[in-house]
Amino acid sequence: MEKIGIIGVGATKFGELWKHGLRDLLAESQLKAIEDAGISERQIDMIFTGNMCSSDFSGQSHLGSMAAEILNVNVPSIKVEAACASGSVALRQGLQAIKSGEADIVLVNGVEKMTDVQTRQATTGLMGAGDEEWEGFNGLTFCGLYAMIARAYMHKYKLTREQLAMVSVKNHKHATLNPIAHFHNEITVDQVLNSSIIADPLTLLDCSPITDGGASLILAKEEIAKKFESPIWALGSGQANDTLSLHARKSLTEIPATTHAAQRALMQAKIGIDKIDVTEVHDCFSIAEVMAIEDLGLVPRGDAGKIMEEGLTYFDGKIPVNSCGGLKACGHPIGATGIKQVWEIVKQLRGEAGKRQIHNANIGLTHNVGGTGSTVVVNVFGRERG
């Protein structure tokens, strides 16, 4: 099958960007990706923008039109949404557009402006990723859902509170090495344990923050991409889903959609999970990273706590996870997250990751979750076309 290459990436600084509106974030990341690729905006055939909450948080829908307007191009341009996996489904639509023969070069964006609303509104808006009728309406928050998952997992697999905290400690350490990250401060296990309780057992430092940010990619079909210097190749992509509501699942301690999506992506890439050198997973809460590395098959079921203690998931460890700082410390601007994960994989595979560079990074994987595992996208990328 014909391969598709990533020929340019761009991202804004992630953080509380009071001076930047939604349009500014989208413009900056788009233009950075175009500049990185060294193409003209006139070469772009189609645009896909992943975003979840712009209608709620900025009163602005119709981001497809905005994305095209910014570049002054008249090409098909739409917004796609799958809650926190919005960025990744935008990427998948970009890949599909090229496979369909309707586009040679596609711009894919993810963006979210979150800090213009009060926390209560942000929390309510984000709960739209779950099941409003069964969960949100009855008072559940997203933190509450993941707290129940955490409690069940800790009970079943004897994960200690300290082991769980180590996810955030590691991700904050990584973020200090990533210039675009929301947070640049290291934290300790004690700090995680002693920060405010958000939804027991999760504390403030177990939770990803409310962040503004945008990220963009330029995709090109094989014939075009191979003319560029060090394109990164999309080797496989899988999407799977599950019930919107948590109570309808058979188990609280695993997310089957992760396993299904990973199987589909790895099968398409024709490789095993053991061939992955660098992984970005969806750590919206610390417990989510614990489950992700097990559901992906990176570590045996129930071993994640021990792996954290051994430090194997640091960027210089045997199984590097979230070298950018993850959602926890790089920040989680919802629509941008899936694209920022790919941005990090591209940086690592190009050897441009600076102080957090992973040695011999040839194949990377991204894992992006919508809701509590209702939509999961897994993508695999490589330096070689495969």
Add this chain to the structure above:
Amino acid sequence: MEKIGIIGVGATKFGELWKHGLRDLLAESQLKAIEDAGISERQIDMIFTGNMCSSDFSGQSHLGSMAAEILNVNVPSIKVEAACASGSVALRQGLQAIKSGEADIVLVNGVEKMTDVQTRQATTGLMGAGDEEWEGFNGLTFCGLYAMIARAYMHKYKLTREQLAMVSVKNHKHATLNPIAHFHNEITVDQVLNSSIIADPLTLLDCSPITDGGASLILAKEEIAKKFESPIWALGSGQANDTLSLHARKSLTEIPATTHAAQRALMQAKIGIDKIDVTEVHDCFSIAEVMAIEDLGLVPRGDAGKIMEEGLTYFDGKIPVNSCGGLKACGHPIGATGIKQVWEIVKQLRGEAGKRQIHNANIGLTHNVGGTGSTVVVNVFGRERG
């Protein structure tokens, strides 16, 4: 090029459906389309759902997951949005998925639950289709934007207030012949002129209503579709865009994106606009239908008023437009509208349109607008594969 066929359609009743929530609407239209096609939900490879405001109006995002959950299928399923053109861009993604080779059969939905919120919230939410920073923030409503367009057009082309009212009169007449329509009452020119002023010169009866509804289609690749009884073929599809804000346009009295999208769709279909037997246009306001038939090239520029007076756009006239009742009288559940337009074309081309059946309907066209013409999608369908 390989053609794609529509093998099933379904739609809910349109109206103020107090007893039906978002999930009910989505479930009903999906199941009706599946039943109409006579397939099993297990045969569906991918799902695309067009929706604009579920996050704002129902606190529920992540409709892709909901659509798949309803059918208990584990396939890629996402929401797409382009304001009031959301349904049509969902259709375009469905076509693209089949062209890419990644899907053989695709379910495409459009849905909107609008009547659970107060009018003020609905109006504000809908304004997200325009430019929030330049228009909405400064107090403009969508009715206000189209009122300025109407004023400019009436001035330039000497369109009378009575001629403008005839659009609504005709569409209400059509709706009385359509069982699913929101309104089943005929209205007169005097009633339009004497109804409450919403944004001068537009009165209440110039404006499409706040409506609940859902519509669905089943698409199949040629090899599969031709085994079904009377599939309707997608002959061409075009999407074009323009600035989000109205003030940035060169003219208020035409929508160039309509012309561009139509050119793209007709070129793909290899036919001229004179070959179209039945047309559904985006009459969110009466003036929008006036401009649409000119921008599409169905009538000469500036002639629309005269054409209305002559009654040529009635379903039994020479240029039948909006035989379903249009957005004005069939109703305008935002995300559903683009799919409902195709539902009507399929009904007409199959000869199943009952009392509103257009004689010898072989080729149909849909025209769906996002914002004030910031995104326009035009699709062409035929009884023959072309």
